[in-house]
Amino acid sequence: xxxxxxxxxxxxxxxxxxxxxxxxxxxxxxxPEDAVSLPAGCPRYPVLDVAIDLNRLEVAAGxxxxxxxxxxxxxNRLEVAxxxxxxxxxRLTLAGDASFGAGTFDAAWSEVVFSGSAAQxxxxxxxxxxxxxxxxxxxxxxxxxxxxxxxxxxxAAAGAPAVALSFAAGETVVVQRLLLAGDTASPNILLGSxxxxxxxxxRLTGYRSVSGVS
Numbered sequence: 001x002x003x004x005x006x007x008x009x010x011x012x013x014x015x016x017x018x019x020x021x022x023x024x025x026x027x028x029x030x031x032p033e034d035a036v037s038l039p040a041g042c043p044r045y046p047v048l049d050v051a052i053d054l055n056r057l058e059v060a061a062g063x064x065x066x067x068x069x070x071x072x073x074x075x076n077r078l079e080v081a082x083x084x085x086x087x088x089x090x091r092l093t094l095a096g097d098a099s100f101g102a103g104t105f106d107a108a109w110s111e112v113v114f115s116g117s118a119a120q121x122x123x124x125x126x127x128x129x130x131x132x133x134x135x136x137x138x139x140x141x142x143x144x145x146x147x148x149x150x151x152x153x154x155x156a157a158a159g160a161p162a163v164a165l166s167f168a169a170g171e172t173v174v175v176q177r178l179l180l181a182g183d184t185a186s187p188n189i190l191l192g193s194x195x196x197x198x199x200x201x202x203r204l205t206g207y208r209s210v211s212g213v214s
Contacts, residue, residue, distance in 0.1 A: 005030040007063075009042040016047045030054060032075070038063040038082070048072070059084055059103060067092075067110070074098075086110035086130070094120070101125030101145055109150070114141050117161070140164040142194055146171040153179040154189055156212065162188040169198035176205050182212025189213045 003026060009015060011022035021028050023046065030036045032053040038045060040062035048070040056077045059065050063082040067090040076096040080103035086092075088108050095116040101123035107130040114120055117138040124147035134141060134154035138161030145168055152175045156163050160183070167173055182189035189212055193200045 003031070003034045005034045005036045007036070007038045007042060007046060009044040009046075016044050018046045018048050018052065019050055038065060040082075061102065080105060089130075094122075097121045099123040099125075100127045105129065134163065134165065136163045137161065138163060140166065142166050142168075143173070144168045144171075144194070146173060148174040149176070151175070151177040151179065153177075154181070156182040156188045158183040158185065160188055162190055164190040164192070166192045166194045167200040167202075169193045169195035169200055172201040172203055174203045174205065176207075178202075178204055178208040178210065180210045180213050184212045187212045187214040 006025040007023060008025055009023055011020045015023055019029050033055050035056040036054050037058045038060060040060045042063065045064045047066040047068045051071040053073040055075050057074050058079045059082040061081040064085065066085045067087065069088055069090060071091045073093040074096065078094055078098040080100045083104045083106065085106040086108040090110045091113060092110060093113045093115055097120055102125065105127045107128055109130040111131040111133060112129055113133045113135050114122065115135050117136060119140045121142045121144060123144040125145045127147055129147060129149040131151040132149045154163065154165060180189055191213060
């Protein structure tokens with residue numbers, strides 16, 4: 001059964017360790033089935049000391065999570081209204097919806113991976129990302145709000161189900177490197193606007209390689 005794990009930061013002055021059970025309301029560290037919340041008003045906030053896999057994660061306004069070199073995977077929903085901080089090349093794997101729109105993502109040169117075959121929505125809120133990779137086995141990804149990324153990459157193998165990428169109408173996406181590799185015989189990366197017939201803006205500042213795209 002899914003638990004609701006809430007951070008309390010109660011382990012004392014040095015108590016920022018994710019794996020310290022004293023920092024959690026359930027008197028245990030979160031497990032992959034848990035919905036985890038980091039609420040406002042805690043005396044201190046977690047720093048990862050291990051890679052984690054969660055069902056849901058909410059970082060409330062005023063709260064924070066430091067990845068500190070460890071990877072994070074969220075199966076269902078990630079909501080960042082506070083601050084999520086990467087310090088290097090961490091990987092953030094998302095199989096469900098994500099919202100960064102009300103918060104801040106300090107990306108460093110981390111990689112955000114959108115995975116799975118379900119329809120996903122990512123509210124980016126103008127944040128700056130490191131590398132973004134769309135590694136979906138079908139389905140769709142709607143990108144809401146503008147964003148800046150060092151690299152945006154999407155791959156779809158020959159014969160694989162189509163992946164539809166749609167970007168918010170009227171918003172601007174700024175990318176340094178754009179790498180889109182689909183099926184050249186039967187394009188299976190589909191680009192468009194969230195509002196058909198309304199333009200979205202792509203500003204490319206560096207290298208691009210595009211194939212198998214419709």
